[in-house]
Every structure is written in structure tokens, then in C-alpha cells.
Amino acid sequence: MFIDEVVITVKAGNGGDGAATFRREKFIQFGGPDGGDGGRGGEVRFVADSNINTLVDFKFKKKFQAEDGGNGAKKRCFGKNGEDLVIKVPVGTQVRDYESGKLLLDMNTLGEHRVFLRGGKGGFGNEKFKNSIRRAPKMAEKGREGAEVKVKLELKLLADVALVGYPSVGKSSLINKVSSAKSKVGAYHFTTLEPKLGVIRLGEERSFVIADIPGLIEGASEGVGLGDKFLRHIERCKMIYHIVDVSGIEGRDPIEDYKKINKELTKFSEKLANKKQIILANKMDLLWETEKYEEFKKYVEADGHKIYPISVILGDGIKEVINETYTLLQDIKREPLEEEANILQVIKEQKTTKAPFIITETEEGLYDVDGAMVDGVLAKYIITYEEESVITFIHMLKNLGLEEALREAGVQDGDTIRIADVEFDYVE
CATH class of the missing domain: 2.70.210.12 (GTP1/OBG domain)
Structure with a gap:
């Protein structure tokens, strides 16, 4: 699971x-x-x-x-x-x-x-x-x-390359072809239901990690379909394989698919949208009219990206893409996502503020003393109920401003004060 x-x-x-x-x-x-x-x-x-x-x-x-x-x-x-x-x-x-x-x-x-x-x-x-x-x-x-x-x-998965694209464009087939990952493949949408990692090995000490996430659809950044639940898994990647089905056998337009996926990446994170992209025009083996590919290629290159025609099923063009990717990755550093906050400061901010002394007159005519200062002394010391210990306890609170707080609350000479179940008479 x-x-x-x-x-x-x-x-x-x-x-x-x-x-x-x-x-x-x-x-x-x-x-x-x-x-x-x-x-x-x-x-x-x-x-x-x-x-x-x-x-x-x-x-x-x-x-x-x-x-x-x-x-x-x-x-x-x-x-x-x-x-x-x-x-x-x-x-x-x-x-x-x-x-x-x-x-x-x-x-x-x-x-x-x-x-x-x-x-x-x-x-x-x-x-x-x-x-x-x-x-x-x-x-x-x-x-x-x-x-x-x-x-x-x-x-958030730690991969070098992330696969993005509409469902059923060949992402799972590609990762299975180039790595030992075993992603489920099928001719229906959302075949991949969870992210998967695969390692692509080009030789001894020459490899990189690729991540296959569930297919994106329009509105994914707001949670539509499998949505933004999986978009965060590619935030750490160095670059992106943007796979597009250029065959149009499902009645889709490759340029529109390309634009919509990039729009979802931008809406989710500008940093994600600005990562290096390689565009993979898949299913070239099913494309009978080259004009469609040429039109798509012209649009992608005008947008500043390099495009590779491939056929995952036949294995055409994949080796060139992998070699080019490894070369590019050597010069791309992984960006930190965000700065860490100071945990001590976060905990301190969440603590509720309490007045130093809270003095309340009870129905019995006693004055109960509570507050942050009382809590602090009680939290710091184990007070025994012997006379010396009680006197020391009261002196600590007096040095912290208890006497002034009692006067402001209207406590008079001879009134009974209660602090932490200890009662004593107030003497001016």
C-alpha cells in the first residue's frame, strides 16, 4: 500500500x-x-x-x-x-x-x-x-x-527525471522499457494509480532515477482526477520528460495536450513549470501523416524545448534520449524546495499567552492566585508543604511581582490568599 x-x-x-x-x-x-x-x-x-x-x-x-x-x-x-x-x-x-x-x-x-x-x-x-x-x-x-x-x-519522491503527460500516452511503457520498474500498462486511463521509481543504468557508475506518476488531466492542480495529490512527487526532480501522443488515435490534439499539461504545472508551481523539459513525441509508429508531427515539432521548438520522436513499443529513439538526458543531468543542480523553519520558534508561537498573575475572589472570600508566574514556579520546583518550603515558594513569587499584583486586585491586610492549595493570610 x-x-x-x-x-x-x-x-x-x-x-x-x-x-x-x-x-x-x-x-x-x-x-x-x-x-x-x-x-x-x-x-x-x-x-x-x-x-x-x-x-x-x-x-x-x-x-x-x-x-x-x-x-x-x-x-x-x-x-x-x-x-x-x-x-x-x-x-x-x-x-x-x-x-x-x-x-x-x-x-x-x-x-x-x-x-x-x-x-x-x-x-x-x-x-x-x-x-x-x-x-x-x-x-x-x-x-x-x-x-x-x-x-x-x-x-516527495527523490528522482532525477519525472514523467508527465496525459493518461495512456505511454509513460508506464517507457519506464518499463528503460528500467527494472514494473508499472502496470493498459489501454485505459489512469492505469498508474501510484508513483513509481525506476533506475536507468547506462553503464558502471552511470545511472539516473526516473519517476512515473499517474497521468494528469485538465484541472489537476486543483485536484481534478488524481490531481495535485501526485504533482508534489515531481517537485524535487531535476528535469521533466513531457510525453505526448502524436498519433491522435484517440482523437486528441498533441499541441492542445502539450499546452494544457504545462498550464497545470504552472498553476501548481512556477518552479516546477520552469524545470528543464524534454518533449517526447510518442507513438510515431502509428502516425501515417508526418505533417502532424512537423506541426507539433515547430510549435514545441518555438516554445524553447527540444523534441524527440520516439516509439516506446518499437524502442525507436529511446537510446538517444537517455544518453542526452544523462549528459544534461550532470550540469543541473537539485534546487531546495523551501527553507526550514526553526522548530523551537514554531512551538513558542503556538503556546497560549497567559497573564503573569490572575487573581480571582471566590464566594468564600478567598483570593485564588493563578497565572504564568505561578505555573512557572510550580513547574520548576517540587514544593513540600513544610513551613520552610512554603515560605521559599512565596518569596519566589513575591520577587516576581506577586505583592504588587495583589494590591492592584484590591486585596486588604488580613485577607486570605490561596496559591496551589496553600492558604495564608496577607500582611502588609
């Missing part, structure tokens, strides 16, 4: 929490803090694998997550780092942000290994918070949460 587009969610591993423990040994009355740090969360990586040619492996599994880091423990024991997650994709896969459509990774090189998401940092144990003033800290740092993002994987 050929699957070239899927939507999945990937998440880096969370960092492990630091430990808030104390040394407890016989004959040692005042053991100090000995909590170890948490382990790092696993990374998410993408690898371009030559053994995979479709995204079918992602059809049923939609969530991919790296392993979380282990928590720290007593006696300065560090948590274990989480295992990295390696996601193998076909060469030519693009990873896009699902929400914005921005390109995050373009896996267009065989064996390419890219880090996509970094794992969350492990939290410090309480030993790291010990100083000359705080001799026995009862708090530890929470591990950072691993980033999570919903992405769209799009496969």
Missing part, C-alpha cells in the same frame, strides 16, 4: 524530577541533603532510510513518544536518561507543523539523521540548593517537560 501523507504526534521525553532527601545513617545525627538529579528525557530523531518507500507504517500508530528520564534518588543517585526515539522515514519525506504548515525538516538525503525534539532537562536534587544560609533545603527541581508537536509527514 502506497501512503504518502500522514498526520502524527511526536513528543520528546520529560526530564526526571530531582529528589528532596536527606542523609540518614547510624551515628550521624544531622545528615545533610543528598537528593540526586533527575535524568534527561529522550530525544526524537528522524532518519531517512533507503529500505522504506512509503509512509504506511504511520497509518495506524499516531503517537510517538521518547522515554522519560528517571527520577533522582537518595545518596546522590542520578536518574537514568530516557531512551531516544528514532523514527525512520523514506528518503524525500518532509516534516511539517500541522497547525501552521511550516516546513520543519526536509529529509532529502539518503541516511540523513536529524534531531527533531530535544528531551526535557532533568531537575536538580535538593543537594544543589544547599548554601551557607539554607543548610537543609526541602525542595528539589522538577524535570522539564519534553516538547510535543503535531506534524504532517509528506513524501
Whole structure:
């Protein structure tokens, strides 16, 4: 089954929490803090694998997550780092942000290994918070949460030459003739229902890759017929074989077919339309009047393209085309499709903005304190409910502007404040 587009969610591993423990040994009355740090969360990586040619492996599994880091423990024991997650994709896969459509990774090189998401940092144990003033800290740092993002994987085949043309003009027959590809052939439209790659070998270390996509029809760039679903597969190619049936046995006009296909390429992508084209006038063996070919040749050459008369069935003219193609390809560089966006910036843009402090008066007369600053401190530290820990927690928020926010909200001396299920009286 050929699957070239899927939507999945990937998440880096969370960092492990630091430990808030104390040394407890016989004959040692005042053991100090000995909590170890948490382990790092696993990374998410993408690898371009030559053994995979479709995204079918992602059809049923939609969530991919790296392993979380282990928590720290007593006696300065560090948590274990989480295992990295390696996601193998076909060469030519693009990873896009699902929400914005921005390109995050373009896996267009065989064996390419890219880090996509970094794992969350492990939290410090309480030993790291010990100083000359705080001799026995009862708090530890929470591990950072691993980033999570919903992405769209799009496969764009990596070929040197792409075959375009109306259905039944001989594209599948040509790729079968010149390579080991086994495209289905038949005397009816849309014989090819999925893209296929073939390797054309001219000799030792002399070869190029050709892609056969389903036939185009008028309106394909808007999705008519098999449409733009397959046009993206030829965006990476260096040049195009534009095959036209010059025999007219189906009542078609070769010039009109040529113009309409090029119009669809232009509407889909100017870059695609401007690629080098070789025009292959196929089915010359069925053409009894050479005037028709000469008229078509004159039009194509006036349009700036070179034309080759061929017969795929008889094999006439194909060798010349292949040799000329190999020579041309040596001087054509593969163009980058688009620039990659910074994934950290994309994730940051998607996060909802929250006010630093959100203070709400409840029916019981309490003032609940929430907001980005509270979330930040709670996300960063493991707060125990002992007096020292609570005092430290409140001092952190005070330094971040809590006191001023309470005054602006109308909190008076003696009112009860509640933050993260901890209640205390406000004293000016």
C-alpha cells in the first residue's frame, strides 16, 4: 500500500524530577541533603532510510513518544536518561507543523539523521540548593517537560527525471522499457494509480532515477482526477520528460495536450513549470501523416524545448534520449524546495499567552492566585508543604511581582490568599 501523507504526534521525553532527601545513617545525627538529579528525557530523531518507500507504517500508530528520564534518588543517585526515539522515514519525506504548515525538516538525503525534539532537562536534587544560609533545603527541581508537536509527514519522491503527460500516452511503457520498474500498462486511463521509481543504468557508475506518476488531466492542480495529490512527487526532480501522443488515435490534439499539461504545472508551481523539459513525441509508429508531427515539432521548438520522436513499443529513439538526458543531468543542480523553519520558534508561537498573575475572589472570600508566574514556579520546583518550603515558594513569587499584583486586585491586610492549595493570610 502506497501512503504518502500522514498526520502524527511526536513528543520528546520529560526530564526526571530531582529528589528532596536527606542523609540518614547510624551515628550521624544531622545528615545533610543528598537528593540526586533527575535524568534527561529522550530525544526524537528522524532518519531517512533507503529500505522504506512509503509512509504506511504511520497509518495506524499516531503517537510517538521518547522515554522519560528517571527520577533522582537518595545518596546522590542520578536518574537514568530516557531512551531516544528514532523514527525512520523514506528518503524525500518532509516534516511539517500541522497547525501552521511550516516546513520543519526536509529529509532529502539518503541516511540523513536529524534531531527533531530535544528531551526535557532533568531537575536538580535538593543537594544543589544547599548554601551557607539554607543548610537543609526541602525542595528539589522538577524535570522539564519534553516538547510535543503535531506534524504532517509528506513524501516527495527523490528522482532525477519525472514523467508527465496525459493518461495512456505511454509513460508506464517507457519506464518499463528503460528500467527494472514494473508499472502496470493498459489501454485505459489512469492505469498508474501510484508513483513509481525506476533506475536507468547506462553503464558502471552511470545511472539516473526516473519517476512515473499517474497521468494528469485538465484541472489537476486543483485536484481534478488524481490531481495535485501526485504533482508534489515531481517537485524535487531535476528535469521533466513531457510525453505526448502524436498519433491522435484517440482523437486528441498533441499541441492542445502539450499546452494544457504545462498550464497545470504552472498553476501548481512556477518552479516546477520552469524545470528543464524534454518533449517526447510518442507513438510515431502509428502516425501515417508526418505533417502532424512537423506541426507539433515547430510549435514545441518555438516554445524553447527540444523534441524527440520516439516509439516506446518499437524502442525507436529511446537510446538517444537517455544518453542526452544523462549528459544534461550532470550540469543541473537539485534546487531546495523551501527553507526550514526553526522548530523551537514554531512551538513558542503556538503556546497560549497567559497573564503573569490572575487573581480571582471566590464566594468564600478567598483570593485564588493563578497565572504564568505561578505555573512557572510550580513547574520548576517540587514544593513540600513544610513551613520552610512554603515560605521559599512565596518569596519566589513575591520577587516576581506577586505583592504588587495583589494590591492592584484590591486585596486588604488580613485577607486570605490561596496559591496551589496553600492558604495564608496577607500582611502588609
